[in-house]
Amino acid sequence: MLEGIVRDSIEKKATKALRRDGYLIANIYGKGEQNINAAFKANEFIKAAKNKDTLIFPVKVGANVYNVVIQDYQRDPVNSNLLHVDLRLALPGVLTKYLVPVVLEGIPKGTKNKGVLIQSKKRLAVKCTAENLPNSFVIDVSDLDVGATVLVRDIAVPANVVVMDEARVSVAGVIKAK
Numbered sequence: 001m002l003e004g005i006v007r008d009s010i011e012k013k014a015t016k017a018l019r020r021d022g023y024l025i026a027n028i029y030g031k032g033e034q035n036i037n038a039a040f041k042a043n044e045f046i047k048a049a050k051n052k053d054t055l056i057f058p059v060k061v062g063a064n065v066y067n068v069v070i071q072d073y074q075r076d077p078v079n080s081n082l083l084h085v086d087l088r089l090a091l092p093g094v095l096t097k098y099l100v101p102v103v104l105e106g107i108p109k110g111t112k113n114k115g116v117l118i119q120s121k122k123r124l125a126v127k128c129t130a131e132n133l134p135n136s137f138v139i140d141v142s143d144l145d146v147g148a149t150v151l152v153r154d155i156a157v158p159a160n161v162v163v164m165d166e167a168r169v170s171v172a173g174v175i176k177a178k
Contacts, residue, residue, distance in 0.1 A: 002048040004040040006062045024082055028059075028066060030089025031096055036061060042082060054135050055100065056090045067130070069098055090130035097164065099123040100134055102155075102171055106142030110174035115146040121171045124152065125164035132160040141172055149173030 004026065007014070015025055024045050028036040038061045048057065055069050068087040076083055088096065101123050108117050124137060137155050144150070153167035 001058050001060055001065070002040060002044060003060045004038045004045075007037040007039050010037050019083070025084045026087055027084075028061065028068060028087045028089060030091055031094055033089055033091070036066075045085070046082065055098070055133055056130060059087070069133070071099065090133070092130050095127060095129055097125060097127050098133055100126050101136045103136045103138045104141050104172055105138055106140050108141045108144040108148075108174045110144055110146040110148065113146050114177050115174040116177045117141065117144070117172065117174055119172045121152075121165070121169065124155075124171070126157075126161050127164055128161040132158065134158055134161060139172060141174075144172075144174045146174050146176050 005023075007018070007025070018025065018039050022042055023039040024042040026038045026040055026045075028038055040059070049070060056067050058065055058067055060066075066087075067090045069090050070085060071088040072086040073082060074084040075081065088098070090096075102119070102121055104117070104119060108115065111117060126134075137157075139150055139155060141150065149170045150172045151167065152163055152165050152169045152171060155163070155171065157163055
């Protein structure tokens with residue numbers, strides 16, 4: 001389990017000192033809950049995020065254990081180091097908005113006809129409870145030809161999950177290469 005520390009001070013000087021010591025700054029928040037300012041060892045956080053099986057994973061901050069979902073993160077524009085991460089509490093039974101990744105499977109037919117596969121949406125916004133949260137939306141793109149697209153309305157959505165993105169928005173498509 002990923003372990004972190006509670007940040008006593010959220011001032012710029014204290015934040016820089018933590019980053020110098022190899023910590024990643026994090027905010028943990030949830031509906032009706034108090035915000036928690038935390039810090040994790042950057043390398044340990046990246047390993048835990050890459051090796052997790054589901055979107056929801058446990059973290060221990062101080063003496064408490066929280067189930068969280070990665071909501072957003074910021075990277076350094078020069079060296080791409082992770083600077084800050086926002087973690088949303090996955091509270092059971094509470095209707096919350098999450099971002100779920102879109103995974104494309106297969107090789108489109110259109111790539112043999114001088115087409116290029118474009119993924120315009122990497123994550124879709126959904127509203128559901130933590131128990132119903134899907135790990136990802138898997139889309140088979142092997143039947144796409146040049147000019148064909150997959151829209152949000154074409155994606156199979158599990159019961160008790162509502163997609164917040166517009167139904168007419170393109171998720172992936174094959175365009176003609178120039």
